Every structure is written in C-alpha cells, then in structure tokens.
Amino acid sequence: MGQSLLELTEKLMQEIGIPSQPRLLIELNKELSKEEPNFSIISDLVSRDVGMSAKIIKVCNSPFFGLRQRVDSINRALSILGLKNFKNVVLASALADNINSSSIGSKDFEYFCNHSLFIARIAQAIANRLPFEIKRQVDPDHAYMAGLFHDSAIPLLIKKHKDYFVKIADALKSNVSMVSVEEEAYHTNHCLAAYFVAKSWGLPENVCIAIMNHHQTDLVAVEDLGARRLLAVLILAESIIYYKDNNMTYIFDIFNYNIGEGNYGKIQFELDLTNDDISDMEDSVAEILDGVQP
Numbered sequence: 001m002g003q004s005l006l007e008l009t010e011k012l013m014q015e016i017g018i019p020s021q022p023r024l025l026i027e028l029n030k031e032l033s034k035e036e037p038n039f040s041i042i043s044d045l046v047s048r049d050v051g052m053s054a055k056i057i058k059v060c061n062s063p064f065f066g067l068r069q070r071v072d073s074i075n076r077a078l079s080i081l082g083l084k085n086f087k088n089v090v091l092a093s094a095l096a097d098n099i100n101s102s103s104i105g106s107k108d109f110e111y112f113c114n115h116s117l118f119i120a121r122i123a124q125a126i127a128n129r130l131p132f133e134i135k136r137q138v139d140p141d142h143a144y145m146a147g148l149f150h151d152s153a154i155p156l157l158i159k160k161h162k163d164y165f166v167k168i169a170d171a172l173k174s175n176v177s178m179v180s181v182e183e184e185a186y187h188t189n190h191c192l193a194a195y196f197v198a199k200s201w202g203l204p205e206n207v208c209i210a211i212m213n214h215h216q217t218d219l220v221a222v223e224d225l226g227a228r229r230l231l232a233v234l235i236l237a238e239s240i241i242y243y244k245d246n247n248m249t250y251i252f253d254i255f256n257y258n259i260g261e262g263n264y265g266k267i268q269f270e271l272d273l274t275n276d277d278i279s280d281m282e283d284s285v286a287e288i289l290d291g292v293q294p
C-alpha cells in the first residue's frame with residue numbers, strides 16, 4: 001500500500017530537518033508554567049541571548065504592536081507587554097530566526113513574516129471578540145500561535161525545492177489551489193508540513209490540528225470541537241485580510257485566499273457570528289491594517 005501524504009510529509013520534514021525549538025523557549029516556558037513566574041529570571045534568561053534580544057526589541061517596536069512607548073530593553077518589553085504577549089513576541093522572533101534561509105530573498109522573507117504576524121494578531125483579535133460560549137473553547141493565545149505558525153513551512157519548502165516559489169505563484173495567479181499544486185509536485189502541502197513544525201515546537205494539539213487543516217474549507221472534517229473552532233478563527237482571519245487588503249501588490253499577498261461566500265457562512269455558523277459581528281471584526285482588522293501600512 002502506498003504511503004499517506006502525512007507519512008510522506010513526515011519523511012520529507014526529517015530530510016529537510018525541522019528546526020527544533022530553541023533552548024531559550026523551553027526554559028522560558030518552564031518559568032512561565034510556574035504559579036508565580038519571576039520577571040527578573042525571565043528578563044535575565046532572554047537578555048543573555050544578545051542576538052535574540054535585539055530581534056525581540058525590533059518586533060516590539062514594529063507597527064504590529066502599535067505600542068505608544070518605545071521599547072529599548074527586554075525589561076521594558078516585559079513590563080509594557082505583560083508575560084503572555086512577551087512570550088508571543090519571543091515565539092515570533094525565534095520562529096523567524098529558525099526558518100530563515102539564504103534560499104529566500106530578504107524582502108520576500110520580511111513580507112512573509114509580516115503576513116504571519118498579521119494573521120496571528122488578527123486571529124487573536126477575533127478570538128477575543130467571540131460570543132461568550134464559543135470563546136470558552138478558543139484561547140486567544142492559541143489563535144495567535146496558529147496564525148504565527150500556519151504558513152511556517154513555506155520557507156522550508158522554498159529551501160528544499162528551488163522551483164517552489166515560481167510554481168505556486170503561477171498556480172495562484174491562475175486561481176489554481178496552492179495545496180493541489182504542492183501535492184502533485186512535491187507529495188506534500190505546506191499545511192501538513194507546518195503541522196510537523198508546530199508539533200516539534202511543542203504547540204498545543206488543537207493548534208497543530210488547526211494548522212494542518214488551514215486550507216480545508218470543509219470544517220466538519222475536523223472532529224474535535226475546540227480545534228474546529230480554532231480553525232474557523234484562523235480561516236476567518238485569512239479571509240478577512242483577503243477581502244480588506246485590496247492593494248495586492250506583492251507576491252505573498254496572493255497566499256491569502258478567498259474562501260467563497262458559502263464557506264463564509266459555515267465559518268459564521270461555527271463561531272455563532274452574525275453579519276454585524278463580522279463587519280465589526282472587519283472594522284477592527286481595517287484599524288490594524290491602517291496602523292501597519294505606511
């Protein structure tokens with residue numbers, strides 16, 4: 001019997017070498033899981049890694065966080081952001097650091113990272129605005145992680161397959177599904193591949209499942225209710241960006257996708273959102289977009 005796409009992807013990822021979770025994050029998570037995490041231990045831990053500290057400060061000062069005060073030290077970042085957001089920034093910086101490679105141009109990579117940060121922030125904002133009953137099953141922090149990691153395998157696939165970028169861009173320009181091209185050409189897709197990245201970084205199972213299915217429009221394919229609702233949030237974040245960001249001028253813009261009217265309904269149903277709720281969310285997304293675009 002032939003191997004499944006998941007098995008083939010697992011093999012491919014072993015070949016590519018999944019970037020492993022940095023020590024710093026493991027130690028940070030250990031401290032954060034304590035009942036009363038110690039700020040100065042966390043600050044010392046992160047400050048010891050000078051390169052990472054510089055990246056964290058840069059991410060904090062980027063328009064994605066819309067901070068009014070300038071961050072110039074890890075201590076300051078911690079006190080302004082609070083523990084949870086600080087951890088999310090460390091996660092974003094560490095992930096970018098580990099999936100970057102010389103196979104991808106710096107401008108393309110920056111754009112890619114911005115897309116992930118955008119989706120992370122928007123998914124988090126959507127999760128925060130969900131109706132009470134639904135919100136209990138969708139942790140905004142998990143929504144952030146799902147957004148951050150959902151496309152994380154793309155740079156790895158570009159590194160492995162030199163023609164990946166051109167092939168996918170061509171497919172998307174002619175409205176062909178990215179996943180079907182990936183499966184035909186490389187016997188994998190970036191959702192399955194990102195699932196293995198997320199797993200090896202110890203992300204919660206529902207986050208890994210949402211990532212694995214993020215180009216799936218048939219939500220019921222995901223049995224677990226929490227994972228399915230998280231997936232609905234992630235897909236909603238990507239489609240809101242698709243509808244709102246009309247200046248699709250750059251190649252990674254087309255990695256956002258149109259889920260279609262019918263499927264929008266399924267997402268609304270899954271998250272118990274009215275049309276008014278959706279337009280409120282679209283307005284908040286527009287605000288985030290306005291803050292980020294020059």
Ligand SMILES: [Fe+2]
Pocket residue numbers: 150151190214215
């Ligand atoms: Fe994707």
Ligand SMILES: [Fe+2]
Pocket residue numbers: 115119150151238255256
């Ligand atoms: Fe995406």
